[in-house]
Amino acid sequence: MSLQLSPYLMMNGNGKEVIEFYKKALDAEILYYQSLGNMCENSDYPIPEEAKELVGYASLKIGNSILMLSDSHPGQPHQIGNQVTICITADDNEKCKQIFEALQDNGGQVIMPLQKAPISPSYGIVTDRFGVTFQIYTKMQQ
Template sequence: MSLQLSPYLVMNGDGREAIQFYEKALDAEILFNQSLGEMCENSDYPIPAEAKEFVGYASLKIGDSILRVSDSHPGQPHQVGNQVTICISTDDEEKTQRIFEALQDNGQVKMPIQQTPISPSYGIVTDKFGVTFQIYTKINL
């Protein structure tokens, strides 16, 4: 079973600019980049026209590491200083669920485990130390 940790940056509408910056500054290679409009076009949560070009999900390879980037969804608060989370990916839905449940002990669930366009099991939890984790089961992106 695979388990991987990577930083996840949540930007405030300037995700495309951040990706371009990291491409140049860190010699990043874009592995995947999908707009919020593309990602949510058949969603129960319609995206306002002004946010359709925001970054829905991007994955950048920097050296031997992966950096994940997205813009915050419309209506979600964005606070500078809290825009970096840790992304935990597994290749097993049961393992994803176990990790999520363990981290929520005395923490706060931001998004319960659920199926999303990028994963069959995805959730967000802030642990009792105030560290926010995005936990998901991998699909090929």
């Protein structure tokens, strides 16, 4: 079983600018990029026209590390201080479920229940009892 932890940045509509900045400042390489409109075009949650060009999901390689980021979805509040989360990636749905449940134990708060999402067969967001927010997801099978 594979398990990976990566920083995940939630931006306030300036995700493209952040990507360009990190490309120059940190010699980042774009591994993956998808706009919010393309990512959610068949979603049950329609994206307003003005938000379709926002960053839906991007991953950047910086040295030997991966940095993930996206713009906040319309209607989700963006708070300075909460824009950095830790993304836990596993290759097994059961492992994701186990981690998700363990992090919500003893006072953790579910932000988004573990569910199927456009980027993963199992994706959810939980804040542990210490106030650290984690995005948990299973890798898509290639």
